[in-house]
Amino acid sequence: xxxxxxxxxxxxxxxxxxxxxxxxxxxxxxxxxxxxxxxxxxxxxxxxxxxxxxxxxxxxxxxxxxxxxxxxxxxxxxxxxxxxxxxxxxxxxxxxxxxxxxxxxxxxxxxxxxxxxxxxxxxxxxxxxxxxxxxxxxxxxxxxxxxxxxxxxxxxxxxxxxxxxxxxxxxxxxxxxxxxxxxxxxxxxxxxxxxxxxxxxxxxxxxxxxxxxxxxxxxxxxxxxxxxxxxxxxxxxxxxxxxxxxxxxxxxxxxxxxxxxxxxxxxxxxxxxxxxxxxxxxxxxxxxxxxxxxxxxxxxxxxxxxxxxxxxxxxxxxxxxxxxxxxxxxxxxxxxxxxxxxxxxxxxxxxxxxxxxxxxxxxxxxxxxxxxxxxxxxxxxxxxxxxxxxxxxxxxxxxxxxxxxxxxxxxxxxxxxxxxxxxxxxxxxxxxxxxxxxxxxxxxxxxxxxxxxxxxxxxxxxxxxxxxxxxxxxxxxxxxxxxxxx
Numbered sequence: 001x002x003x004x005x006x007x008x009x010x011x012x013x014x015x016x017x018x019x020x021x022x023x024x025x026x027x028x029x030x031x032x033x034x035x036x037x038x039x040x041x042x043x044x045x046x047x048x049x050x051x052x053x054x055x056x057x058x059x060x061x062x063x064x065x066x067x068x069x070x071x072x073x074x075x076x077x078x079x080x081x082x083x084x085x086x087x088x089x090x091x092x093x094x095x096x097x098x099x100x101x102x103x104x105x106x107x108x109x110x111x112x113x114x115x116x117x118x119x120x121x122x123x124x125x126x127x128x129x130x131x132x133x134x135x136x137x138x139x140x141x142x143x144x145x146x147x148x149x150x151x152x153x154x155x156x157x158x159x160x161x162x163x164x165x166x167x168x169x170x171x172x173x174x175x176x177x178x179x180x181x182x183x184x185x186x187x188x189x190x191x192x193x194x195x196x197x198x199x200x201x202x203x204x205x206x207x208x209x210x211x212x213x214x215x216x217x218x219x220x221x222x223x224x225x226x227x228x229x230x231x232x233x234x235x236x237x238x239x240x241x242x243x244x245x246x247x248x249x250x251x252x253x254x255x256x257x258x259x260x261x262x263x264x265x266x267x268x269x270x271x272x273x274x275x276x277x278x279x280x281x282x283x284x285x286x287x288x289x290x291x292x293x294x295x296x297x298x299x300x301x302x303x304x305x306x307x308x309x310x311x312x313x314x315x316x317x318x319x320x321x322x323x324x325x326x327x328x329x330x331x332x333x334x335x336x337x338x339x340x341x342x343x344x345x346x347x348x349x350x351x352x353x354x355x356x357x358x359x360x361x362x363x364x365x366x367x368x369x370x371x372x373x374x375x376x377x378x379x380x381x382x383x384x385x386x387x388x389x390x391x392x393x394x395x396x397x398x399x400x401x402x403x404x405x406x407x408x409x410x411x412x413x414x415x416x417x418x419x420x421x422x423x424x425x426x427x428x429x430x431x432x433x434x435x436x437x438x439x440x441x442x443x444x445x446x447x448x449x450x451x452x453x454x455x456x457x458x459x460x461x462x463x464x465x466x467x468x469x470x471x472x473x474x475x476x477x478x479x480x481x482x483x484x485x486x
Contacts, residue, residue, distance in 0.1 A: 001031065001065065001068035001069055001071075001072055002024075002027065002028065002031075002065060002068070004064075005024050005027065005065060006024070008024075008061050010022075010023050010024060010058065010061070013056070013057045013058040013061055014056050014057060014058060015048040015049045015051065015056050015058045015059070016047070016048050016049075016051030016052075016054065016056070017048050017051075020048075020049070020056070020057075020058035020061070022044070022048075023048075023049060023058055023061070023062060025041075026041045026044040026045055026048075026049070027041070027062065027065050027066070027069070028041075029041025029044070030042065030045070030066075030069055030075075030077075030081060031069060031072075031075055033076075035076070035077075038076065038077050039077075042077070042080055042084070045062075045084060046084070049062055049088075050084065050087060050088050053087070053091055054091075055088055055091065055098045055099050055102050056098055057098055059088055059098060059102055060098055060101050060102050060105060063085070063088075063102060063105045063106065063109075064105075064109075066081055066084065066085050067085065067109055067112050069081050070082050070085065070112065070116060070124070071112060071115070071116070073119070073120060073121075078119075078121060078123075078124050079121060079123030079124045079126065079127045080127075082113075082116060082124055082127035082128055082131060083127045085106065085131065086127060086130055086131045086134065088102055089102055089103050089106040089131075089134060089135060090134055103135075106131075106134075106135045107135045107136075107137055110131075110132075110135040110136040110137070111136075113128045113131040113132045113135060113136060114132060114136060114141075114145060116128035116131075117129055117132055117145060117149055118149070122155040122157065122158050125149075125153070125155070125158045125161075126155075126157055126158045126160075126161040127161075129146070129149070129158070129161040129162050129164070129165040130161065130164065130165050130168065132145060132146070132165065133146075133165045133168045133169045133172065134168075139169070139173050139177055139180045140180065142169060143169065143180055143183055143184060146162055146165055146166060146169070146184075146187075147187065149162055150162050150187065150191070156197060156199055156200065157263065159191075159200050159203075160199060160200060160203045160263070160267075163188065163191055163200060163203040163204050163207055164203060164207060164270075166184045166187055166188050166191075166204075166207060167184075167188065167206070167207025167208075167210055167211055169181075169184045170184040170185055170188070170207070170211035170212065171210060171211050174211065181211075184211075185208070185211060185212045185215060188204045188207050188208050188211075188212070188215075189204070189208065189212075189215050191203075191204035192204035192205050192208060192217075197231075197234070198227040198228070198230040198231040198234065199227075199231045199234075199263070199264075199267065201227050202224060202227045202228065202231065202267045202268075202271070203267055203270075205217075205220070205223070205224060205227075205271060206267060206268075206270035206271040206274055207270070207274075209270075209271055209274030209275055210270070210273070210274035213274075220281065221281050221284045221285050221288065224271060224285060224288070225285065225288030225289075225292075228264070228267075228268070228288065228289065228292065228297060229292060229293065229294070229297075231264065232264070232292065232293075232294035232296070232297050233294075235261065235264075235294075235296075236294065261296040261297070261299075261300060264296065264297065264300055265300040265303070265304070268285070268289060268300060268301075268304060269304060271285065272285065272286075272304065272308065279312050279314070279315055280315065282308065282312075283312070283315045283316075283318065283319060286301055286304065286305055286308060286319050287318055287319055287322060289301030289304070290302065290305070290319060290322035290323065290325075290326075291322060295329065295331045295333075295334050298326060298329075298334060299331070299333055299334045299337050302323055302326060302334065302337040302338050302341055303337055303341065305319055305320075305323060305341060306341045306344050306345065309345060309348055310345070310348070316348055316351075317351045318351075320342075320345065320348065320349060320350075320351040320352050321351045321352060323338050323341055323342060323352055324338070324342070324349075324351065324352025324353075324354070324355040324356065325355065326338035327339065327352075327355045327356065327359055327381070328355065336380075339380035339381055339384060340380060342356065342380075342381075342384035342388075343380050343383050343384045343387060345384075345387075345388075346387040346388065346416060347387070347388055347389050347416070348388075349384055349387065349388040350388045350389065350390065352384075352388070353385060353388050353390040353392070356381050356384050356385040356388070356390070357385055357390065357392045357393075359381040360379075360381050360382045360385060360393075360396050361396070363381075366379040366380070366381050366382070367379045367381075367382050367396065367399075367400055368400065368403075368405060368407055375408060376405045376406070376407045376408065377407045377408065377409050378400075378407045378409055378410055378413065382396055382397070382400075383409075383413055386413035386414075386416055386417055387413055387416050388416070389416050389417055389418065389420075390417075391417065391420035393413075393417060394417060394420055394421055394423060394424060397410065397413075397414075397421075397424060398423065398424060398427060401424065401427040401428070401431065402427065406431055408441070408444055408445050408448065409448060410448065410449075410452075411428065411447075411448030411449040411450070411451055411452035411453075412448045412451065412452075414428070414451075414452035414455055414456065415451065415452065415455035418455075419456075421452070421455075421456060422456055424452075424456075425453065425456050425458045425460070425461070428449055428452055428453055428456075428458070428461070429453065429458065429460060429461050429464055431449055432446065432449045432450065432453065432461065432464040432465075432468075433463075433464045433467070435449070435468070437467075437468070446468055450465065450468075453465075
């Protein structure tokens with residue numbers, strides 16, 4: 001599988017960090033019997049040869065060897081190699097640049113993916129399904145293979161990938177091949193109904209929403225919510241959650257950071273994205289997620305909501321209230337997700353102010369948190385309450401200001417409270433007057449306080465500001481103080 005690898009002049013090729021002379025070692029690492037070595041090699045491929053989604057002349061030189069690795073049934077983790085091939089071949093670029101050359105190389109060997117879509121490893125079959133649509137340029141053959149695989153496939157995750165590939169096929173060929181597009185849509189419509197399982201039906205609905213909304217059911221949202229809950233019941237009976245083990249590599253850490261139900265998150269993201277400007281449907285769908293009996297569904301809904309609510313800027317009150325309801329959840333992951341999203345929403349988090357206020361009132365230990373290096377910061381619930389502009393945050397912030405430890409970021413939330421924060425001005429002035437001018441973090445400590453006082457229009461803070469202007473070291477930009485206090 002590495003025949004000819006030493007004949008390539010790797011030193012003359014480039015990747016993100018310069019000479020590609022280390023690439024043969026990475027390729028050989030992908031074939032290692034040691035899982036940690038394989039993951040380290042995969043990290044290296046994504047970090048250098050496919051850095052931030054880019055491709056280089058060394059990327060093109062890797063393609064034959066990656067294809068050979070993908071076809072060796074005795075090797076482990078081949079699915080990740082196929083995913084890498086799909087990723088490097090699925091980027092836009094100039095028609096005569098490295099990206100085009102990589103695509104041409106993969107299209108020239110697309111029969112490899114036709115074989116892999118029937119591989120014994122379900123992970124390989126799943127990854128190869130998308131490659132088939134992207135690189136096998138014969139639509140009739142692609143559609144025939146997808147149809148055949150759907151008929152015989154028994155692995156649920158592979159079936160989801162096949163449905164996604166049908167949607168990709170329909171979107172790709174819709175402008176120029178109406179007949180084959182119509183057949184792909186027909187197959188998706190079949191998959192969206194009984195007797196297929198709830199996960200596959202959700203996947204098919206998401207793909208139909210992206211390529212043929214006229215084929216969606218009239219009761220789309222109730223259907224999708226019902227399918228989501230049926231899928232969750234099935235998952236609850238059969239789930240084997242990832243236990244966090246595995247090598248401490250970049251790929252391993254990313255895997256541990258994924259949602260517990262990444263598949264469900266992807267299914268709903270696809271449907272939301274395809275619905276686009278259908279805001280009432282998307283609000284109703286999000287509310288269905290946030291009221292699910294399953295905490296993983298609710299957690300996925302919470303994480304999904306931040307971007308959607310900022311995008312809509314309307315109709316967000318009910319979802320935000322439902323996010324606030326998660327603050328009392330026993331599951332730490334769900335509670336933490338709700339806090340993080342409400343902090344990010346700022347003023348849009350106002351409908352969740354009541355549970356946030358209850359949290360900072362009855363759990364004072366959440367008012368301040370300490371980072372890995374011990375630097376104090378406002379706790380998420382108090383930060384979210386103040387960011388929402390709720391005046392009930394003011395007396396709590398006053399207690400924090402009076403305490404022995406004052407978070408360095410406290411001043412940053414004051415502007416969100418407007419005039420309601422005026423009673424805090426004397427305490428802020430006192431804190432500013434006590435900032436040591438020779439501290440290494442003088443800027444981080446002073447500027448947020450200056451910004452807060454400036455937002456309050458506090459004229460009495462001028463002496464403390466002048467003290468800073470006279471005493472700030474050369475490494476600190478004095479214009480920060482001037483601007484903040486202007």
